[in-house]
Amino acid sequence: MQDKHYLLIPGPTPVPPSVLQAMSRPMIGHRSEEFAALHRRIQEKIKHVFQTEHEVFILTCSGTGGLEAAVANVLSPGDRVLALITGNFGERFANIARAYGAEVDEVHFGWGSDVDLAVVKEKLARGGYKAVLATHNETSTGVLNDIAGIGALVAETPALLLVDGVSSVGGVEIKMDEWHVDVLVTASQKAMMLPPGLAMIGVSPKAWRVIEENRAPRFYFSLPAARKSLEKWNTPYTPNVTLFQGLDAALDMMLAEGLENVYRRHRLLARATRNAVRALGLELLAGDACASPTVTAVKSPPGIPADDLRRVLKAEFGITFAGGQGILKGKIFRIAHMGFADKMDVMVAVSGLEMALARMNYPVELGRGVRAAQETFLGREQR
Incomplete structure (x- = not known):
């Protein structure tokens, strides 16, 4: 059959019928009481998935946009960054930091291998890093990295741990607060069971202290602007309302299971x-x-x-x-x-x-x- 197809790639992934149905609901205004109620429901549920007590911000962009938001809000030109690389997406994270003027110290562990904690410990002992970049689930190689172990090491330093959880959150356990993750980024089109178009970002209190002092320019990706809007259950700029409706349904599915x-x-x-x-x-x-x-x-x-x-x-x-x-x-x-x-x-x-x-x-x-x-x-x- 010409229309029969089996999509078995790591994003975008198939979307459940109940999520498609939610996305087909009539459009609502993004400054309306209905949207505020929707956003509030989502916020309460997504915190369980991130395993955090803190806000999770939802941006209308791809996962790469979410990673750029993490970098743009934390780093300034000249900041030293330790990038832990186990594949293509680890390299991308490092390249984003480099594009923002950071001095990136790349450590390559090989395509098909995971991060060696002993190497991370040795690197961190030298000090001077503003942030550590890590990929939880490296889809280019099928490798899962030990974020709990990395987080325990980074937590002993002033550095922030920024984690690419784009292909893990919703499918692999991650405990943002307990594992000392300072900025956790995921996206809609992987284990979250949605079409592409949303990035979700959790931020720790330790990260907020750095973000608030950061004077590097940012506009669309401004997390302080997102936090200010979230106080009224809104977003600073026009969100993808349809995907928000789908996210609400997808979270219901996950929590029900x-x-x-x-x-x-x-x-x-x-x-x-x-x-x-x-x-x-x-x-x-x-x-x-x-x-x-x-x-x-x-x-x-x-x-x-x-x-x-x-x-x-x-x-x-x-x-x-x-x-x-x-x-x-x-x-x-x-x-x-x-x-x-x-x-x-x-x-x-x-x-x-x-x-x-x-x-x-x-x-x-x-x-x-x-x-x-x-x-x-x-x-x-x-x-």
Whole structure:
């Protein structure tokens, strides 16, 4: 069927029917009492997801816009920044800071590896950093970083911890306050189960002291302006009202399922995917100790270009996997299992992968990966 399609990329992700229905409600004025009530409801619910007692600001922009807002409000030209890089999005965060005139000390841990806390501790001991930039879930490599560990180290210094949680918040546990995260950024189109267009930013009291003293210019991305408007349950500039309505419904879904159940579901989907990939004789990019619960990166087998495999999947089976980025372009493919995802999404992904490999004359045993995923879901996986 021409219109039948399976979107299995790490953003944008499929949107649940109830969220689409909420987004189809009649438009309301963004300066109205109705919008203020909507904004207040969202604020009460999103704090649970961020695990914070402090305000979460919602900007109408992409996740990259949210990261730029974090940088613009904290950093001034000449500030020293420690950037912890495990992939493409860690590099992007560093580049944003550099664009704002910061002196960026980049530490690269390798594409497929996570942040080494011993290295972070050694770097911080030298002092002088205004901020530390970290990516919680690096979707370009399928790596999850230890934000709790990083936060404990940064908390002992004057530096602020700025975290890119764009592809983790809503699918992976993160405790903003307990883990000493000073600025946490996420976006609508990943585990939050919405179309692209909203960035959400949590800010700690420690960060506010820096933000209030910062004299660097900012306008649209001004968090002080956002805080002033939030006092009246408003936004400083025109928000995407439709996405706010969708966010309200998406948060209801997540809280009804229960956050612990949401996190458990994502871990199970990731484990089933990884077990299936191993059963097919393919190599995973990230090790089990740092594997992302929301996306799995797989090395394409010898003689099978990753992008050719992805083309077969889409053309013949209507399945879309993500490709590699940066130095991994053409070398890996990525299977997302985030947000509005369940067991059968993984079964579609694995069975489609088997058939695509067979179509490309790779010696795959059909059903082997599917069985591994099934056994995982039935609690019969091999330990």
